[in-house]
Structure formats: structure tokens, C-alpha cells
Amino acid sequence: MVASNGHGTTGPDVDVVVAGAGFAGLHMLYRLRHLGVSVRAFESGADVGGTWYWNRYPGARCDIPTVDYSYSFDPELEDEWTWSEKYATQPEILRYLQHVADKHDLRRDIQFSTTVAEATWDDEQRLWHIRTDRGDELTARYYVMATGCLSMPKAAEVEGLERYRGDVYFTSRWPHEGVDFTGKRVAVIGTGSSGIQSIPLIAAQAEALTVFQRTPNFSIPAHNGPVPEKMRDAIAGRAAEYREAAKWSVGGIPVEPTQVVTFSVTPEERTARYEDAWQAGELFAILGVYADLMVNPDANAELAGFLHDKIRSIVEDPETADTLCPKDHPFGTKRPCLDTNYFATYNLPHVRLVDLRKHPFRSITESGIDTVDESLEFDAIVFATGFDAMTGALVAVDITGRDGVTLKDKWAHGPTTYLGLTTVGFPNLFFITGPGSPSVLSNMAVSIEQHVDWVADCIADLRARGVDTIEPTETAEAGWVQHVNDCADITLYPTANSWYMGANVPGKPRVFLPYIGGVGKYRIACDEVVDRDYLGFRLKSGADTTCNDGVIRRVQPDVAAVMEMMAMLDLPPLETMDPDTARAFVEASSAMRPPGPDVGEIVDGTIPGPAGDLAYRLYRPPTDGPHPVVVYFHGGGWVLGNATSDDPLCRDLCVRSNSVIVSVDYRHGPEARFPAAIDDGFAATRWVADNAVALGGIPGELAVFGWSAGGNIAAVVCQLARDAGGPAIVGQGLMTPVTDLDMSSGSYAENGEGYILTAALMKWFCDHYADEADRSDPRASPLRADNLAGLPPAIVITSEFDPLRDEGIAYADALTAAGVPVQHIAARGHTHTSLTMVDMVISGAKIRAEIADALRAFFGASVPAH
Ligand code: NAP
Numbered sequence: 001m002v003a004s005n006g007h008g009t010t011g012p013d014v015d016v017v018v019a020g021a022g023f024a025g026l027h028m029l030y031r032l033r034h035l036g037v038s039v040r041a042f043e044s045g046a047d048v049g050g051t052w053y054w055n056r057y058p059g060a061r062c063d064i065p066t067v068d069y070s071y072s073f074d075p076e077l078e079d080e081w082t083w084s085e086k087y088a089t090q091p092e093i094l095r096y097l098q099h100v101a102d103k104h105d106l107r108r109d110i111q112f113s114t115t116v117a118e119a120t121w122d123d124e125q126r127l128w129h130i131r132t133d134r135g136d137e138l139t140a141r142y143y144v145m146a147t148g149c150l151s152m153p154k155a156a157e158v159e160g161l162e163r164y165r166g167d168v169y170f171t172s173r174w175p176h177e178g179v180d181f182t183g184k185r186v187a188v189i190g191t192g193s194s195g196i197q198s199i200p201l202i203a204a205q206a207e208a209l210t211v212f213q214r215t216p217n218f219s220i221p222a223h224n225g226p227v228p229e230k231m232r233d234a235i236a237g238r239a240a241e242y243r244e245a246a247k248w249s250v251g252g253i254p255v256e257p258t259q260v261v262t263f264s265v266t267p268e269e270r271t272a273r274y275e276d277a278w279q280a281g282e283l284f285a286i287l288g289v290y291a292d293l294m295v296n297p298d299a300n301a302e303l304a305g306f307l308h309d310k311i312r313s314i315v316e317d318p319e320t321a322d323t324l325c326p327k328d329h330p331f332g333t334k335r336p337c338l339d340t341n342y343f344a345t346y347n348l349p350h351v352r353l354v355d356l357r358k359h360p361f362r363s364i365t366e367s368g369i370d371t372v373d374e375s376l377e378f379d380a381i382v383f384a385t386g387f388d389a390m391t392g393a394l395v396a397v398d399i400t401g402r403d404g405v406t407l408k409d410k411w412a413h414g415p416t417t418y419l420g421l422t423t424v425g426f427p428n429l430f431f432i433t434g435p436g437s438p439s440v441l442s443n444m445a446v447s448i449e450q451h452v453d454w455v456a457d458c459i460a461d462l463r464a465r466g467v468d469t470i471e472p473t474e475t476a477e478a479g480w481v482q483h484v485n486d487c488a489d490i491t492l493y494p495t496a497n498s499w500y501m502g503a504n505v506p507g508k509p510r511v512f513l514p515y516i517g518g519v520g521k522y523r524i525a526c527d528e529v530v531d532r533d534y535l536g537f538r539l540k541s542g543a544d545t546t547c548n549d550g551v552i553r554r555v556q557p558d559v560a561a562v563m564e565m566m567a568m569l570d571l572p573p574l575e576t577m578d579p580d581t582a583r584a585f586v587e588a589s590s591a592m593r594p595p596g597p598d599v600g601e602i603v604d605g606t607i608p609g610p611a612g613d614l615a616y617r618l619y620r621p622p623t624d625g626p627h628p629v630v631v632y633f634h635g636g637g638w639v640l641g642n643a644t645s646d647d648p649l650c651r652d653l654c655v656r657s658n659s660v661i662v663s664v665d666y667r668h669g670p671e672a673r674f675p676a677a678i679d680d681g682f683a684a685t686r687w688v689a690d691n692a693v694a695l696g697g698i699p700g701e702l703a704v705f706g707w708s709a710g711g712n713i714a715a716v717v718c719q720l721a722r723d724a725g726g727p728a729i730v731g732q733g734l735m736t737p738v739t740d741l742d743m744s745s746g747s748y749a750e751n752g753e754g755y756i757l758t759a760a761l762m763k764w765f766c767d768h769y770a771d772e773a774d775r776s777d778p779r780a781s782p783l784r785a786d787n788l789a790g791l792p793p794a795i796v797i798t799s800e801f802d803p804l805r806d807e808g809i810a811y812a813d814a815l816t817a818a819g820v821p822v823q824h825i826a827a828r829g830h831t832h833t834s835l836t837m838v839d840m841v842i843s844g845a846k847i848r849a850e851i852a853d854a855l856r857a858f859f860g861a862s863v864p865a866h
Pocket residue numbers: 060061062063064150156157158189190191192193194195197212213214215335338356384385386387440499504
């Protein structure tokens with residue numbers, strides 16, 4: 001139904017319906033009102049506050065310093081409101097939100113104690129039909145869900161609750177009048193943030209407290225108290241600057257992330273830094289203690305060990321202490337907690353911990369709880385069992401989009417969004433801090449404001465342009481989901497059974513829900529989408545549709561980080577240097593790389609080459625030999641590099657493929673031009689084949705492998721060996737190889753600038769290497785060979801953002817056409833150099849694992865077991 005809008009024309013009843021009047025809904029309302037659009041908000045609670053309205057359990061407070069956990073949209077609030085504590089209590093935060101609502105007269109547009117029950121898209125009229133649980137019906141052009149990430153409590157999952165005659169409480173729905181546990185025997189189920197905050201205070205009242213713990217959680221002391229001077233000082237007199245810095249930070253608090261990695265410092269320094277973070281009592285301090293904490297399992301285990309020691313030093317009973325030590329997930333992969341006296345509470349004689357892993361629930365009885373081995377009586381049971389996070393409140397509303405598809409059905413296998421803001425099939429629907437946005441991994445206040453501003457600006461813009469509907473495209477959404485997963489996959493987060501993964505709700509799909517790429521980077525992406533004319537959105541105005549389709553982030557996040565770092569260093573391009581200066585420059589840069597994994601043995605030696613000795617470095621796996629042998633040719637455009645210059649990659653290949661890697665040097669241009677490098681490469685291969693046994697190799701099990709110009713040499717060596725009748729080569733690995741020196745493929749045009757290996761640098765390499773007249777020689781451009789039949793099986797690895805991508809693909813195709821077995825590995829989101837960045841670009845590891853598997857397949861059964 002399209003109602004009259006009271007202006008004599010037909011149209012929606014209101015421009016925007018907002019669901020929720022917490023932090024997000026209030027700000028949304030404020031922004032929309034200032035745009036001059038009509039808006040109606042519905043809130044389930046009887047007043048504003050959202051999470052701070054409902055979660056009134058004893059000890060409830062924020063775990064982000066409250067000076068940061070505040071609005072920035074109204075600068076007057078900075079002076080009007082003074083937080084009394086570093087981490088304010090729930091009543092104080094609720095008063096703050098009530099103050100904001102009063103000050104801006106926001107309540108007049110909010111209908112309280114009313115929940116949006118249904119929202120149905122009308123594609124003909126291009127508006128939403130909204131129905132509430134109290135029977136209100138209205139239409140709106142836009143529907144904004146500001147329903148919170150942690151607002152849908154999980155059901156009690158313990159059998160028998162309906163039988164229980166005592167009192168039952170949920171931390172997430174605490175009685176407004178409070179609860180007095182004096183003289184009561186109380187059970188608390190759950191040891192997440194809510195449990196950890198409430199347990200010490202419940203223990204202080206109760207006659208007896210039993211805590212049922214399924215999974216122990218990491219927690220550090222909040223060291224709460226008045227707002228520390230340094231926090232006040234950081235913002236005093238420069239609030240605008242401070243808030244602006246927060247907006248571009250990693251987590252929504254302006255702290256400079258450390259670049260220091262865990263094992264780069266002495267054990268003493270490490271412990272001192274851990275201790276400082278423990279004493280700071282701030283989640284971001286401990287989560288940011290070392291740069292590799294959330295990506296390197298060993299680094300994480302080091303901090304976990306420190307935290308276990310802390311727990312053991314506080315909790316007197318060793319068995320209880322051990323039960324409280326989290327061991328099943330890396331630190332931080334489940335939301336760590338801030339506490340006041342949590343662990344010390346277990347030293348009280350009337351407090352008991354039951355480990356549900358050892359003593360699972362049988363059922364709740366009339367008078368208490370039965371575990372598999374005892375019956376316990378309780379006057380009250382407190383459920384601190386958490387939420388159906390991030391998606392629960394969204395799919396709780398019956399939302400039906402275009403073509404009758406419901407959001408619940410669309411997200412049955414996990415939520416898919418574009419930017420965490422919108423989803424395909426649901427035009428004009430916006431989520432505030434939806435799945436796929438930084439939200440719960442960040443200071444929510446900052447992330448909420450960013451979303452609200454984006455949505456408000458978007459609505460204003462669309463109205464000004466006369467656009468009726470906005471909806472993301474499938475391509476853009478799939479690209480964003482991929483990017484969200486790429487970001488998560490290089491961290492330890494997906495390894496835990498956390499609510500971030502949906503793992504706390506039985507049957508919920510296991511998907512990493514928030515975006516971990518950082519608040520600042522996320523904001524840049526959202527802004528860029530708008531700047532690129534709403535990239536990835538379809539806009540409809542009357543009968544017209546416009547769409548600039550595309551994917552906003554395609555480069556792997558860690559590759560992008562390395563490129564940004566290099567851009568910041570503003571290094572001179574190699575092609576502006578003479579070869580010797582460029583060599584020295586590259587060598588100096590390489591000295592700063594992570595070294596790569598330990599191998600069993602490294603042997604340096606020389607090979608007699610056609611024009612003098614050639615250096616080699618041999619990498620032996622740490623397993624019993626003999627091993628298959630891979631002759632490795634380094635990259636460097638036939639100008640740079642040597643037998644040791646690809647050291648981390650060679651170590652990695654050696655360990656992963658369990659093969660001896662012999663990295664051989666060859667002569668370089670411009671001193672020794674084409675075909676010197678090829679002559680040396682072929683001679684070195686012959687020598688290695690002849691000396692396989694002495695090198696610890698298995699005779700006949702010889703492959704060649706090369707990266708970039710080295711890939712060119714490896715390919716040519718295979719052709720030469722075929723034509724010369726030997727040596728026998730069982731496989732060739734060509735990683736982002738040069739196969740044609742004419743430099744005219746489409747990928748040169750696409751990726752010739754901005755991805756480290758540039759078209760200009762390739763030209764410099766080629767000019768130093770080969771005369772124009774020689775470049776079509778198959779020994780320079782193996783793709784130009786007349787006949788590729790009879791060559792060894794190949795692995796060809798190409799990177800998406802590499803000028804050389806297309807010639808790699810062309811060579812793989814040509815080999816296939818000639819009947820050569822080829823495995824083509826296309827490294828999505830990678831560049832020419834990124835796969836070599838061992839322990840720096842973590843997303844490259846799975847590609848190198850694939851490469852190693854393919855190498856092992858060349859050798860078949862002869863490869864000894866790892
Ligand atoms: P939570 O972190 O999900 O913790 C729920 C606890 O209940 C976990 O220990 C969980 O064990 C346990 N549990 C769940 N279902 C259970 C079952 N069927 N049987 C036994 N145990 C069960 O929930 P939360 O404590 O409410 O916190 C949720 C999030 O809200 C926090 O991570 C935080 O982001 C936010 N929060 C923040 C604050 C703050 O300090 N500002 C306070 C409260 C909440 P498993 O771990 O084994 O699932």
C-alpha cells in the first residue's frame with residue numbers, strides 16, 4: 001500500500017525507518033533529521049540505550065576507555081560530559097545516551113517498546129512496507145537497521161529450564177530493579193565478558209556461588225578508577241584532532257601500531273612489555289603488544305604462557321588455576337575480557353568452579369542443576385551465555401527483499417554483504433555495523449559514527465540526484481566477502497570457536513563475521529566506493545539504471561600492506577640506477593627480510609661454468625635423505641641477484657617439498673648479455689644432474705624451478721635439455737616467469753605500474769640483458785619456440801597483479817596444447833614479488849604449499865616422507 005504522505009502526493013509514509021535507538025539509532029536519527037528527511041524509529045526497549053538499556057547486570061561496564069567510547073558528532077558533548085571512570089559503568093553510559101537524546105530531542109521520533117517485526121520490499125513502488133509487533137504499518141523509502149551486534153540473547157541451551165522453580169536471570173535482560181543475592185546459593189553459567197564482570201560482584205553478595213565454565217577466557221585486570229591523567233591529557237584541548245585520528249586508526253582509538261615482532265627482542269624485554277600491557281589494563285594495549293601476535297601461533301603462545309602464569313600467581317588452588325587457563329584458542333581470537341578481581345574471586349571459600357568439559361550438564365532440575373556426576377541445589381541461576389552475534393538481530397526481523405527472498409534464507413550459509421552496509425536483493429536497506437564491517441573488532445562508537453555518516457551522506461546524495469534505489473551488485477558483494485575472508489585468513493582468528501565465527505550458536509554457519517582490515521582502511525574503502533561513483537552499486541532513477549560495477553579491494557591485504565609500506569619509503573625506482581647501485585640497493589633491502597624457515601643444512605660451493613666458476617647454495621631438508629633435487633634459478637631480471645638472493649624462498653621450498661634445492665648463480669647483464677645466463681643455467685643443471693648422488697640427491701629425480709627471469713631460464717633449460725637428449729628433468733616449476741620479451745601483453749597495460757615490478761623496470765632489465773634482435777630467440781622468449789612437445793610436466797604460477805601474468809598464462813596454455821601436463825596455479829590478489837616474501841606476506845604461504853605439493857608430485861613415490 002502506498003499511503004498519502006500528507007502533502008497531496010503519494011509516496012512513502014516516511015523517508016526512513018530506523019530500527020533501534022542505541023548508540024547507532026540515536027546518531028542515525030540525529031543525522032537524518034538534519035538532512036530534513038522524515039524518519040520514524042522503533043525501539044524494543046522502553047527507553048533509549050540499546051545494549052546499555054538491557055545489560056544492567058552487576059559490574060556491567062564498557063571495555064574500551066569511555067573517553068574513546070563516546071560520540072564525536074556533537075563537539076559540545078566533550079565539555080558537557082565528564083566521565084567519572086576510565087571504564088564507566090552501565091548506568092553512567094545509559095545516562096550519557098539519555099542526555100544525548102534529551103539534548104537533541106530525539107525521543108519525539110522514537111516509538112518505544114516496539115519492535116520491527118516485518119519489512120517487505122515493494123519493487124514496484126520502490127519502498128519498504130514495515131510492520132511492528134504492535135501492529136503499526138507504514139511505508140518507507142529506506143530502512144536502516146541499527147539493531148546492534150550483540151543484542152539478540154542466545155537461548156538457554158541447557159535442558160530442563162522449564163522445570164526449575166528458583167529464580168532465573170539473563171545478564172542480557174537484567175531486571176531494572178536489580179537483584180539481591182544475599183544469602184542465596186547462586187549458579188552462573190558462562191565465563192565470557194558478562195560472566196567475568198558479574199561473577200566477582202555476585203560472589204560478594206551470595207552465600208555460595210558456583211560458576212559453570214565451558215571455556216576459560218583470557219582476561220586482564222581493568223585497573224579501573226578515575227580517568228587516568230594521560231587519557232584526559234590526550235584529548236584535552238584537542239578533541240577534534242583526537243577524534244579525527246581515531247577515525248583513521250586501526251581499532252578506533254588513536255594508537256600507533258607497533259612494528260616490533262615478538263621474537264625480535266630478548267625474553268626479558270618481551271616479558272617487560274607483556275607486564276606493561278597487563279598493567280595498562282587496556283584491550284588494545286595487550287592486543288597490540290607485538291605486531292605478529294594475531295598472525296604467528298608461536299608469538300601468540302608466548303603471550304598466552306605469560307597470562308597463564310598470571311592466573312596461576314593469583315589463583316591459590318592449582319587445579320582451579322589450571323582450569324581457568326585458556327588453552328584451546330590463541331589469545332585474542334575470542335574476545336578477551338577486562339576484569340576487576342575476577343581470578344581472585346576463586347580464592348573465596350564460598351566460590352566454586354565447575355569445569356563443564358569434565359563434568360557436563362545433565363539437566364536443570366526443579367531445585368538446581370545436575371551435572372553428569374553430581375546434583376547441585378541453587379536458589380538462582382544466572383545465564384551469562386552470550387548472544388547470537390552480528391546476524392541474530394538482523395534475521396530476527398522477517399525481512400523480505402526483491403523477488404520474495406528473505407534475508408534469513410539468503411544468509412542461511414552465512415551473511416554476505418557489500419561493505420557490511422548493504423546486501424544484494426535488498427534495495428535501500430542499510431545495516432549499521434553489519435557483518436563484514438569492523439564493528440565488534442573496533443571501538444564501536446567510532447565505527448557506528450562512520451556507518452551512520454556514510455548512510456546519511458548516501459541518502460542525501462541519492463535524494464539530490466533523484467535516485468530511487470541503491471543496491472549492491474553480485475560482483476561487488478562477492479568481492480567484498482572475499483576480501484573480508486582474505487583479511488581473516490591471514491590471522492589466527494578463524495581457528496577459534498568464537499562468536500566472531502558464529503561458533504557459539506548451535507547450527508550457525510561457521511563464518512568470520514566482522515572485517516578485520518582496520519577502521520581506517522575500511523573508511524578509505526567506503527569513501528573510495530562513493531568517489532568512484534558508487535562502485536559496485538546499481539542505482540535506479542525512474543526507468544534509468546546506472547552501475548559502475550567492480551570490486552573495491554582485489555589485492556591480498558598483506559600484499560597491499562607491503563606495497564603501502566614501500567610507497568611510504570618512497571624508494572628511488574631501480575631503473576633510475578646503474579646496475580651496480582641497483583644490486584647494492586637490493587642486497588641491502590634483502591638483509592631486512594625475515595630469514596625463512598630453518599632447513600637441515602646449507603652448503604655453499606661452486607660449479608664449473610662455461611666462462612668460469614658459478615656459485616651455488618644447497619639447501620638440504622631436515623629429514624633423512626637422499627632427496628630429490630631441484631635446480632633453482634633466482635629472479636632479478638638477468639641483472640640482479642645471485643645464488644643466495646632468494647634465500648627465504650629456497651628455504652621455504654626446501655622444507656615444504658622435502659627436496660634438496662640447489663640455487664645456482666649465472667652470469668648477468670649488462671656485463672654478460674644473452675645468452676650467457678642461459679648457457680650457465682644449462683651447464684649448472686647438467687653438473688647437478690651428474691653430481692646428484694654426491695649432493696645427497698636421488699639420481700634421476702631432478703627438477704628445475706625458477707622465479708621471474710629465473711623462470712625464463714628454467715623454461716629454456718628444459719627446452720635445451722630436451723633437444724640435447726639430457727639431462728633428464730622430471731618437472732619444471734615456473735613462478736611468474738618471463739616467457740616473451742616483447743612486453744606487449746594485456747597484463748603489461750593493466751599492471752605495468754603500481755605493483756612493484758613495473759613495465760619500466762622490465763624494459764630496463766631487458767635492455768641490459770638482450771639486444772632487440774635476440775629477443776625473439778626461443779632461448780630468450782621460450783614462448784616463441786616452434787615446438788613445446790616432449791617437455792617435462794610443468795607447474796606455472798602466475799600472479800593476478802603482475803605485468804608478466806599473461807605471458808605466464810600463455811606459456812601454460814601453449815605447453816598444454818603441446819601435450820605437456822601442466823598445473824597452472826593462479827595466485828589471486830598477488831603481485832610479481834609477493835609470493836617470494838616468506839613470513840611477510842602470509843597469504844602467499846598457501847600458494848607455496850600448493851607449489852610444494854606439485855613439486856612432490858613430480859617426484860612421486862620417490863620423495864621420502866616428511
Ligand atoms: P560470550 O562472550 O559469548 O560468553 C558466553 C559464555 O557462556 C561463554 O563462556 C560460553 O562458553 C558460555 N556458554 C554459552 N552457551 C553455553 C552453554 N550452552 N553451556 C555452557 N556454557 C555456555 O557472551 P558475553 O559474556 O555476554 O559477551 C559477549 C560479548 O559482548 C563480549 O565478547 C563483548 O564483546 C561484549 N561485552 C562486552 C562487555 C564489556 O566489557 N564492555 C561486557 C559484556 C559483553 P563458550 O566460550 O564455550 O561458548
